[in-house]
Amino acid sequence: MTSPAFSFENGAELEDVLAPVRNAAGTAGAQLPFVPSMTHRVLAHIENRGLDLADDVLMTPTDVFTSAERFAADRQMMQRTPHVVAWGGEIAEPGDYTTKDVMGTPVLLLRDKDCNARAFVNVCAHRGAQVASGCGRATRFTCPYHAWSYDTNGRLASLPSRHMFDGVDLSELGLRPLPVSEQAGLIVVALDPSVSVDGFLDDAEDLDSFGFDQYAHAQSAELHLRANWKLAVDVNFEGYHFPFLHKDTLAPIVTNNSVFDTFGMHCRWAFPFRNIEELRKIPEQDWPERFSGSVVYGIFPSCIVVESPVSTLMLRVYPGESPGTCVVHMVGGSLHPMKNDDDRLLAQAGFDGATAVLRDEDFPAAEACQRGAENGLENIILGRAEPLVQHLHREWDSAVERLKPSA
Secondary structure, X not given: OOOOOOOHHHOOOHHHHHXXXXXXXXXXXXXXXXXXXXXXXXXXXXXXXXXXXXXXXXXXXXXXXHOHHHHHHHHHHHHOOOEEEEEHHHHOOOOEEEEEEEOOEEEEEEEOOOOOEEEEEXXXXXXXXXXXXXXXXXXXXXXXXXXXXXXXXXXEEEOOXXXXXXXOOHHHOEOOEOOEEEEOOEEEEOOOOOOOOXXXXXXXXXXXXXXXXXXXXXXXXXXXXXXXXXXXXXXXXOOOOHHHHOOOOOOOOEOOOOEEEEEOOEEEEEEEEHHHHHHHHOOHHHOOOOOOEEEEEEEOOOEEEEEOOOOEEEEEEEEOOOOOOEEEEEEEEEOOOOOOHHHHHHHHHHHHHHHHHHXXXXXHHHHHHHHHHOOOOOEEEEOOOOHHHHHHHHHHHHHHHHXXXXX
């Protein structure tokens, strides 16, 4: 069995972390399409000691994190927008299913016999208990409370003591379907049946090149934070804090000579490993398949997909019970279906490294910022080195504004 790729606890050196990047150059197929251009942009920034910047500074009032009115508006907005909730590879084969919590709504995702992705509210039509948990493979989903059973089309297939429900049109009972589509290998759902999910990711360039339809679920965690959901998203999209908050973890490994792109409501941010300059000595056609660093996609409104040469992480962030709370669903994956202990160990190492930084450093910082917002701070100042945090807040504000009734 191989050793973990990286752990902040085991004193791994920079070379240990970056070795998989070099190995990828010898085993890669076709490069991901954005890798050469993004690498050139980063190398230019390193030479000039720069990074992609915003045009100006943005002042944002802190009531976006504390106001009950804005909290209600955020929740309404998130009920009325599609959400990316899974990699297609989590339900790769007919009969595969997985369960998700989306804004407090229990959701059942499955692959039907025709290989189509389906989504249902995971609620039994009898008394409301959940008919599935975890993930696996099944052709029937049976409520553990009274054994009402449903097929992969969501139809009520069987129930004990059917005669006890004479007078009820059982043919009208079933699992409530949700809008669902599969785009760029990602599963997109909406909680409101009137919301269209078609084309939601059309603007998000290069997502379809990752092979998300092959990604496998490896492990997951759920965190409950004392911070507004927007603050929990913000920490993932700027490197201004790297030398300070992450001085003993990320800072020795990566640099903030970062680049960003926006795709409509969505965005992409990438920051390199410190040794990316070694690629200057290598012919471009021999560069690694994947970017030599981390590529972070922000998928509106609150899904974060973190890609590195050896690991993948999906974060889904939702409002909690009050403006100052949120729930973070963290899912670590494997870049391909896991076949043995080596695959599982590599996926676990990637998940452990990423979650350690988020759990122990980034999210406590978000909670500290929430305390500041609740105790007299009037505005947050988003500088030019925080361009995507500015982008996110503008998009959230615009989405909330669009839902306000016309005068």
